[in-house]
Amino acid sequence: TAGITQAPTSQILAAGRSMTLRCTQDMRHNAMYWYRQDLGLGLRLIHYSNTAGTTGKGEVPDGYSVSRANTDDFPLTLASAVPSQTSVYFCASSRTGGVSPLHFGNGTRLTVT
């Protein structure tokens, strides 16, 4: 089934450790996004990429980095995790331009202890 695959599904991470959340899509969408979901705050954009080779900062980019080496993959890296990064992380993709609804992965639940 075409769509977005996120890994891992959940993770417990010690503060100060690094981690990369993986995201792969097979829809050949140009644009990809990382959101974090927190209770009472909705979904907030961390980073985005309009096309392979380019990335941009969203609303809450601090503490996170991304890369977009090819169309399909858009990993999110936490270089030194802190407890405030405990959240559910969603990767999404869309065709750029016009009315292009986002397609979401199933999320990664990350707990930083």
Added chain:
Amino acid sequence: AQTVTQSQPEMSVQEAETVTLSCTYDTSESNYYLFWYKQPPSRQMILVIRQEAYKQQNATENRFSVNFQKAAKSFSLKISDSQLGDTAMYFCALLQGGATNKLIFGTGTLLAVQP
């Protein structure tokens, strides 16, 4: 800056009844799009309905319809004949048109459909 406000953190409705979820937004753009997404307990994000700002006619998808009031910057979702499977978190979202497809979300409304 674009903002989306959902003022109802939680709502409850009886099965088969109708419920309306509120959403207001702010944007300085003339070309934009509005969406409602549903997130059931499975955590999956599901597109429910969308509305183009330039269209005056309210969008409808089966039991789901919107009341789009452009001047008031209001975009409410009406669910008719509520079903138990409608129990979910509902997010209103604003998309600015053009090359940058960045979606701004509201804080969500948790809807419980009671049997």
